Amino acid sequence: MALPPAPVTDLKAVEKVLSLEPLRTNEELDRFYRGEVNEVRGEDATERLAMKYGQAFDGAPYKTFVMGHPGVGKSTEISRLLRQLAGQYRGIRFSIASELNPYSFKIFDVLLLMMIKAVEESRALLGAGVWDSAITKGLLDDILAYFADEKITETKTHGADVQASAGVKAESLWTKLLPVFANVKGEIKFGTDRKQETVEYRLKRLPDLVALANRLIGFCAGSLKNIEGKEWLFVLEDFDKSGISGEQLQEVFVQYGTVFQELTAHMLFIIPVWMGYSQEASRLPFSKTLLPDTPVFDRFHVAHQRGRAAVRQVLGARVSPELVESDQAERLIVASGGNLRDLFSMMSDAADRALLRERDAGARQVNEQDVTKAINVMRREYLNRLGESPHDPKPVHWEEKSETLRAVYHGDPGSGVPGPGLYSLLRARAVQEFNGEGWFGVHPLVVDILKEQKQLEEDARGGTS
Incomplete structure (x- = not known):
């Protein structure tokens, strides 16, 4: 299948260029691969x-x-x-x-x-x-x-x-x-x-x-x-x-x-x-x-600008910034936690919503409403993953998971020591592992969930808002 011209400038082409398939051919690597991601990973x-x-x-x-x-x-x-x-x-x-x-x-x-x-x-x-x-x-x-x-x-x-x-x-x-x-x-x-x-x-x-x-x-x-x-x-x-x-x-x-x-x-x-x-x-x-995750926050929950810029380069190689209203691509990048699959999935979702608005009202860009709805869908997926998993060696209940998540979020000593809670949360992608320093972080969407459930303070940083 021929690759579309990229970065695409038409909402109708977003779905095709954001294929969730990995890059396999030399042509795909030359056109879409961006080395900045590896640089920021350490x-x-x-x-x-x-x-x-x-x-x-x-x-x-x-x-x-x-x-x-x-x-x-x-x-x-x-x-x-x-x-x-x-x-x-x-x-x-x-x-x-x-x-x-x-x-x-x-x-x-x-x-x-x-x-x-x-x-x-x-x-x-x-x-x-x-x-x-x-x-x-x-x-x-x-x-x-x-x-x-x-x-x-x-x-x-x-x-x-x-x-x-x-x-x-x-x-x-x-x-x-x-x-x-x-x-x-x-x-x-x-x-x-x-x-x-x-x-x-x-x-x-x-x-x-x-x-x-x-x-x-x-x-x-x-x-x-x-x-x-x-x-x-x-x-x-x-x-x-x-x-x-x-x-x-x-x-x-x-x-x-x-x-x-x-x-x-x-x-x-x-x-x-x-x-x-x-x-x-x-x-x-x-x-x-x-192969670690790409950070969008540092361990102190401050915006990781180099990480976000690297992910922005990857997205920009496929989708023109002109298709997304100001600051909305940044919201998607933060909500993805630097995960390219989640980013592409949310961007495709938001573009589909914009296309529906285009049909009804002549929309030409992904707007704040489109992005908010796409993020909400992805957040629900992460919430579902936090339930008990049949793949865990033994049942890990929410009380243990939330305790582990809070410990990871606060960087408590020993929070990165392998155990049933961390094992389960890594499987759910609720906990991320970052560069050569080997530190763990809570995914931004999961920070949102912890705040909603009063497990973290309302003003806790590191989420999507």
Whole structure:
């Protein structure tokens, strides 16, 4: 889809240019990315990651976690990373939330998806015919034998088929494996009715699957190295999407974290920020890189002018200031807490309201009324998130949350120590984490809520009014 001219000067184009999708292509990065955000955050985490992967090239695989709140630009920063590493790496990038069933995926699903993606990318690079003739028959035999186990899969590839494959060309075997992979892709994305005994058996055979994955990924890696002199970098995104429970993530990365340690591949995982503050955080198998929030207030609740200016640059790259009445863009920036996803969502909402007024009264700009209504909608979303969450390891009631919020707001000693309250509030995005100094703050919309509920003084600063 062609990018619209930007910054847009027509209210009708605002929705399109404020797509909530991350920047992925070089053209999108060149047109819309603004480095001021990283400058105000304290450091450019992407530059540091690029250095780490650069050092790991031609050596031991480098694996890491990248974490941050939804809307801080994690996927966009991954696009920057892959562009910087383009001389050494090819990215195999995919979304766990869209490629797997986010409510029920298991560790073996992640492994299978990695294997399938490696094959798809490698075959596209070499050409299907060359790839099919290059892969060894022994490897294909062993993959078929794994899936022929009826306790592993319900596909129609049975043991007899594999036993009869002696002397058959690798290309013919590959035509047998293609439908198996197709069935597996369907099951790991849509399957919900797995028998417990099937899950347990697959987990029991994890060592076999890891060994197969390493052999298959190794073959794909060798193919890329021979052709381009590059290495694959697996980027597994969206472990922070809604619907994926904390229990699932703990199982994948803590209980079965050694699986990823044993894989001979460069890897990067995008995880939610709260996971870095959970009780199991110290057991995560790899280092963590934080993409912090962009401050619109400092720790003393005074306007953070550099932070606001950086966010204004991002918005101004997409939407002309002429479309918003004086001071109203500033209100949206403050209400967003520096979160680009929330900012774009509120700006789109306000623009839609202005369009309705344009139809009735010839409006040409987003005005104060439009912005106020958009902010109110977003504030209600934040209020809803402050309720009890089924994803918390144990119920955290409002009394505990409000006490933690007040402690964070006032900067009380120990307010940043991980615990159930902070864990839950980070998940709800009610608490933000800022730059290299590592300080926490309460989101401006949540400051509003605390004031409305008499948890903070009426004149407390740091809210939207």
